[in-house]
Amino acid sequence: MNVIVNGESVQLQDGIENVKDLLEHYDIQDKVVVVEVNGNILTSAQHQSTRLSDKDRIEIVHFVGGG
């Protein structure tokens, strides 16, 4: 399926079905992130239960510590 991640169109391979899969795909599953799907903000408990669909708009923000 085709989704928009942080404003960029991305073709997702088969097997990426929910937000948790997506974070693993980007190898950021261990980071502290905030994810929004189609304008709805998710708690981390909702990552696995939130299924992705074609044309979803996803924003992923990860927290960093440098400064």
Place this chain on the structure above:
Amino acid sequence: MNNRYSRQELFTPIGKAGQENISRKHVLIIGAGALGSAGAEALVRAGIGQLTIVDRDYVEWSNLQRQQLYTEDDARNRLPKVIAAKNRLSAINSSVSIEAIIADASALELKEWTQNVDLIIDATDNFETRMMINDAAQMYGIPWIYGACVGSYGITYTIIPKKTPCLSCLLGTVPLGGLTCDTAGIIGPAVNMVVSYQISEALKILVGDSDSLRNKLISFDLWKNQYSAIKVEKLKKKDCPSCGKERTYPYLSFENQTKTAVLCGRDSVQIRPAHPVVRDLEALEKTLQKQGGTVQRNPYLLSFSTGSHRLVIFQDGRVIVHGTKNISEAKTLYHRYFG
């Protein structure tokens, strides 16, 4: 009166009244690295009344690429960052009262500093300190502005007690590991972009224009050309230990503080004694000269090089061990040379 603030006063949302407000405000900046340098310069140029800036570190050559207040002389002299910062900031705007504090922000000190300020700018390089700032800010009802960057990526969020979620609501826990300036580097524009967001928000708060605050978690990557701004108010937790009803301010309690830290951007470990001490650096210099290796001293610190390591000790007993990221190795060296 000269017209040094005329362009800022011509900007309608600030105006003369706003400038008056700005000139009466006291801002606390925790950290005088890249974010702290740029943020402090912007606020001092904007004409705040009082600035307190805190940092535990001294200027090094690897800072000069992005930490805009510092010069080659500062690096050569290993000047504590806040001393070098104050010198430069006072030259930029002598009407601002500037307090420079050479210290590692501990819970006790943070509480003390926070009580007397209108706003806190986060310019730290670690989450542990940020969580302490977050608790202290909630305790005294002071707004603070989170900002961080690594590589070409930056992130910022304005935290207003009783209104927005706090950092603890957003993070849930203190993030461990991940990329740092050490592993991923950092470019100047990412720093300045974060600071631009932070100081714009700061000016809104200082003039009292809270309606104009952004209310979104901002992140961007200047190299990958990405940007996102998301609403996070739904993440405010009623049972948050830092801002909820039954709050306990856990990050201000002693047992939640580590006494060692790997420093961002450098192959170094900092070690703090459990209780503040006053070191006799002159006496220490004499002792260390007998150990072999090179000893250098200025009024604020002593630097001792041995083999591939360099140990720097400050008057308050803190030690920075360069040449290792390994905390136990650092502790070994610390105990070997400083007892």
